[in-house]
Amino acid sequence: MTSNAELHDAAQQLMPGGVNSPVRAFGSVGGTPVQMVSGRGPYLTDAEGNQYVDLVGSWGPALLGHRHPAVIDAVHSAVDAGLGFGTSHPSEARLAELVRGRVPGAEMIRMVSTGTEATMTAVRLARGATGKNIVVKFAGCYHGHSDGLLAAAGSGVATLGLPGSAGVTQAQASETIVIEYNDRAALEQVFAEHGENIAAVITEATPANMGVVPPEEGFNALIREITTRHGALMIFDEVMTGFRITDAGYWGASGREEGWEPDLFTFGKVIGGGMPTAALAGRREVMEHLAPTGPVYHAGTLSGNPVAMAAGVATLENATAEVYSHIDEKAQVVADALASALNEAGVDHTIQKVGSLFSVAFGTGPQGTGTGVHNYAQAGAQETFRFGPFFHSMLEQGVYLPPSVFEAWFLSGAHDDDAVGTILDALPAAARAAAQ
Ligand code: PLP
Numbered sequence: 001m002t003s004n005a006e007l008h009d010a011a012q013q014l015m016p017g018g019v020n021s022p023v024r025a026f027g028s029v030g031g032t033p034v035q036m037v038s039g040r041g042p043y044l045t046d047a048e049g050n051q052y053v054d055l056v057g058s059w060g061p062a063l064l065g066h067r068h069p070a071v072i073d074a075v076h077s078a079v080d081a082g083l084g085f086g087t088s089h090p091s092e093a094r095l096a097e098l099v100r101g102r103v104p105g106a107e108m109i110r111m112v113s114t115g116t117e118a119t120m121t122a123v124r125l126a127r128g129a130t131g132k133n134i135v136v137k138f139a140g141c142y143h144g145h146s147d148g149l150l151a152a153a154g155s156g157v158a159t160l161g162l163p164g165s166a167g168v169t170q171a172q173a174s175e176t177i178v179i180e181y182n183d184r185a186a187l188e189q190v191f192a193e194h195g196e197n198i199a200a201v202i203t204e205a206t207p208a209n210m211g212v213v214p215p216e217e218g219f220n221a222l223i224r225e226i227t228t229r230h231g232a233l234m235i236f237d238e239v240m241t242g243f244r245i246t247d248a249g250y251w252g253a254s255g256r257e258e259g260w261e262p263d264l265f266t267f268g269k270v271i272g273g274g275m276p277t278a279a280l281a282g283r284r285e286v287m288e289h290l291a292p293t294g295p296v297y298h299a300g301t302l303s304g305n306p307v308a309m310a311a312g313v314a315t316l317e318n319a320t321a322e323v324y325s326h327i328d329e330k331a332q333v334v335a336d337a338l339a340s341a342l343n344e345a346g347v348d349h350t351i352q353k354v355g356s357l358f359s360v361a362f363g364t365g366p367q368g369t370g371t372g373v374h375n376y377a378q379a380g381a382q383e384t385f386r387f388g389p390f391f392h393s394m395l396e397q398g399v400y401l402p403p404s405v406f407e408a409w410f411l412s413g414a415h416d417d418d419a420v421g422t423i424l425d426a427l428p429a430a431a432r433a434a435a436q
Contacts, residue, residue, distance in 0.1 A: 004047055007035045022156040029388040029403045034395070039066030041414035044400055052400035053419045057410030059402070060240055060269035063327070064318055065414020071273050071314040078310035084302065091309035098316040099271065099281060102243070105261035106281035110290055111304040115239035115268030116144025118278040119202065121290075121298045122264045123148065125280070126200035126233040128296035129289045134194055136201045138181040140210030140376030143202055143237050143266075147172040152376065154209030159404040180375045181207055182216045187226060195230040200264075202235040206245060208408040210379040211359040212352040224260040233286065236262035239278060240408070243270040243316065245355035246324040273315030275308035323413035324356075330415050331356035337424045341431035347386065357408045362386040362434065379406065389433035397426035 011018035017025040019033065026033045035047040042065055044054045054066070064071060078091070096109040112118050123135055123146070135148060142155035150157065150165045151173055157164070164173065177194065179186040181203075191198065201223050207213040220236075227234045242265070263286050268278035281287070289296045302308075335351050335358045342349045342360070350364045350372035361373045363383030373379045387405035394401050399422060401409060 002047060004035050005032045007047055008032050023159055023404050026403050028159045029391045031392060041065045042412060042419035052398050053422045055401050055409045057412055058274055060410055061272055061274045062412050063270045064315060065412040070318050071311055074310040074314035075307055078307045083307060084305050089306050091306055091313055092304040095309050095312045106265055107284040108287035109279050109281040112278050112300055113276045113302050115278045116146055118266035118268055118280045119143040119149060119237055120146035122235045122266050122280045125289055125296050129286050130199045132197050132199040133175050134177055134198045136177045136190055136198060138203055139178050140181055140379055141204045141207050142209035148176045151176050152178045154406060158210055158406045181213060182219055182374045184222055191226050191230050198232040200233040200235050201227050202237060205236050205238045205241045206354045208240045208357050210376050211361050211373060211406050212354055212357050212408050213373055214354045221260055233263040235264045237266045239266050239268035242267040243319060245357060271312045272308055273311035275311040277308040277312050326413055327356045327411050330420050331411050333420060334423055337427050341427035345431035345435040347431055347435050356411060359408045386434040390430045393430035393433040394426050399423050399426045
């Protein structure tokens with residue numbers, strides 16, 4: 001049997017860092033990345049035959065767990081009919097209908113292949129529809145890796161401690177203004193100075209790429225109000241939260257605050273059920289600026305691929321209220337146990353949580369008394385060094401966490417009492433490892 005280490009060594013000869021996406025490289029936690037070869041329900045199995053309870057969930061898509069029978073059957077049927085036709089086909093509209101049924105503001109939808117493509121296209125659309133150039137984003141929010149959105153981005157950019165990316169020109173960066181998250185005064189200020197030229201504010205519905213950072217009460221509504229006042233669009237990036245966070249329904253985070261809708265949404269992860277699909281969606285009047293009805297170009301050989309559509313349709317059809325309440329309940333159990341274990345070990349921390357999405361921030365004050373993390377500056381100031389030992393202790397005990405303190409933990413409808421029990425059993429030793 002080839003070991004994880006041998007596979008990783010061989011991969012490093014062929015691929016930069018041995019990976020196809022940076023956070024998989026274990027850069028911030030050290031050690032050898034695990035090479036997974038199969039998944040079932042809440043479990044992953046690596047190349048050496050070790051089994052782990054999975055809290056990465058393919059970085060979000062695995063809402064129903066791995067190899068959910070309905071999703072696998074749907075994919076098999078789609079494959080049997082052909083891998084793609086390069087034409088429209090009925091399951092595109094079926095997935096669009098499912099999205100619109102749960103997100104009233106998603107009046108029209110364009111399928112794309114990745115979250116990056118969704119946000120990149122949403123920004124182009126906002127510029128094309130408004131005739132303005134500047135995009136405002138928040139530090140620590142990650143919207144994929146298109147040039148203009150990489151400034152002060154979360155996720156792997158935060159994990160690697162990068163300000164942005166080499167290769168992004170000054171001209172591209174100059175049309176993105178970055179301000180701190182949850183900073184109302186900065187938002188007002190940026191519109192006071194540049195309001196006439198701002199095409200859009202893009203925000204994660206609930207940031208979860210600098211760890212989870214809840215929007216302060218009314219912050220999203222303020223973005224809505226101020227963009228409307230200045231004729232800019234509001235782009236609500238729900239690639240991570242869409243069809244996962246369920247505080248007020250099935251649809252993501254937008255429904256949590258009533259009385260307003262963003263102009264544009266982006267979705268990804270769960271809507272593809274594990275296949276490469278994402279989408280942008282929004283008001284008909286804005287979406288019709290997209291080609292072929294309008295002048296803003298977007299196209300894709302694999303957009304709306306039938307196999308990916310089949311996985312997405314089966315996932316959303318099986319994402320029932322019971323599944324969401326199961327995930328919410330299990331997330332609460334794990335988050336509570338995490339807090340208790342860290343308190344017991346004397347590790348200052350906060351559990352950053354919105355709905356079933358949560359992460360831990362170290363050194364932010366004892367649970368229940370610390371004020372937690374509200375923006376990227378605070379996220380970066382935490383005791384990140386505690387996460388590596390914590391992560392490796394969990395891994396040794398058979399729990400696969402996202403290999404970065406800045407990433408959210410993902411539970412699924414398949415995380416049953418056994419799987420959750422394994423997590424709970426592992427937490428005390430991991431908390432002690434974090435204490436050192
Ligand atoms: N937007 C958000 C909020 C994300 O979390 C991500 C990925 O994690 C993206 C966009 C980019 O999606 P993708 O990795 O599919 O390009």
